[in-house]
Amino acid sequence: MTQLDPRDELIEHLPTLRAFAMNLTRDASTADDMVQDAIEKAWRNFDKYTPGTNMRAWLFTILRNTYYSSRRKTKREVADPEGVFADKMSEKPAHDGRLQLDEFRVAFAQLPDEQREALLLVGASGFSYEEAAETCGVAIGTIKSRANRGRKRLTELLHLSDDDPLEMTDPSTMAVVVNGSGAF
Amino acid sequence: MASEQKPSKSQELIEQNLKRVFQESVDEELPDRFKDLLARLKSSEGQDGTPK
Numbered sequence: 001m002t003q004l005d006p007r008d009e010l011i012e013h014l015p016t017l018r019a020f021a022m023n024l025t026r027d028a029s030t031a032d033d034m035v036q037d038a039i040e041k042a043w044r045n046f047d048k049y050t051p052g053t054n055m056r057a058w059l060f061t062i063l064r065n066t067y068y069s070s071r072r073k074t075k076r077e078v079a080d081p082e083g084v085f086a087d088k089m090s091e092k093p094a095h096d097g098r099l100q101l102d103e104f105r106v107a108f109a110q111l112p113d114e115q116r117e118a119l120l121l122v123g124a125s126g127f128s129y130e131e132a133a134e135t136c137g138v139a140i141g142t143i144k145s146r147a148n149r150g151r152k153r154l155t156e157l158l159h160l161s162d163d164d165p166l167e168m169t170d171p172s173t174m175a176v177v178v179n180g181s182g183a184f
Numbered sequence: 185m186a187s188e189q190k191p192s193k194s195q196e197l198i199e200q201n202l203k204r205v206f207q208e209s210v211d212e213e214l215p216d217r218f219k220d221l222l223a224r225l226k227s228s229e230g231q232d233g234t235p236k
Contacts, residue, residue: 007226014218019209036221043225104201123199124206151198160194 006051010042013056016125021063023120026109034070038063057127057135064117064136071113107157115150118143 017038021031041062042049049058108116121132122143133140154160191199 011219011222014214015210015212018212018214018218019206022209023206032215032217036217039218039221040225101201101204104198105205108202108205119202120206123202151195154198155194158194158198160197 006049006055007043007046009055010039010059013059014039016056017059017063020060020120020125021067023108023124024064024067024113024117034063034066037066041066054131054134057131060121060135061137068113103158104154107154110157111150111153115146115153118146119150122147 014035018031018035021034021038022028025031025034038059042059045062049055108119111119117136118132121127121135122129127135129140129143132143136143
């Protein structure tokens, strides 16, 4: 019987891990340093990983811990994208009703880390809310409200008008905040 | 899970763009430093007697 070394699975997760890092830090070289750091940490701590459980969530957790602890240490030297891209943003989107990807990127980079992170996990990487909550060590309702606030902010930044108002989501979000806090 | 409310058009647009932006990063080629790093980690592990 060949028991697959979980370490061999690591490489499969690297493209997603790196994509997460790049979109979280918004800087490729910082992202790569963080990914390297996360790989080394994961490697040293593989005995703490239970084979068969969610390796992706485990790796993302290591990576985001690296990010948030370095963020606390160095009070962010990354240029504030808001000023740089302000001109671009003042333009209304899409003459043809489609959203330019660049414009989206610029707007997305302006979101607070926590909102960006929530959207990256549930919106982009296809994490379930449960997985995302586990990865970030917070309640499911917290992830939901971060993601919703992020979506709302993007709607504003991109001048998208919303026919069916986002306030609609608030009661259900609140319900989850109230009911879901003990879920994990 | 409950299917929540129906997403509006602009929310769909946001979700699509989010996925596209992320996928572009995923599709980027992995820098060699990571393959090198894994190779290095693997070879050093033999020395401290970790069973293979």
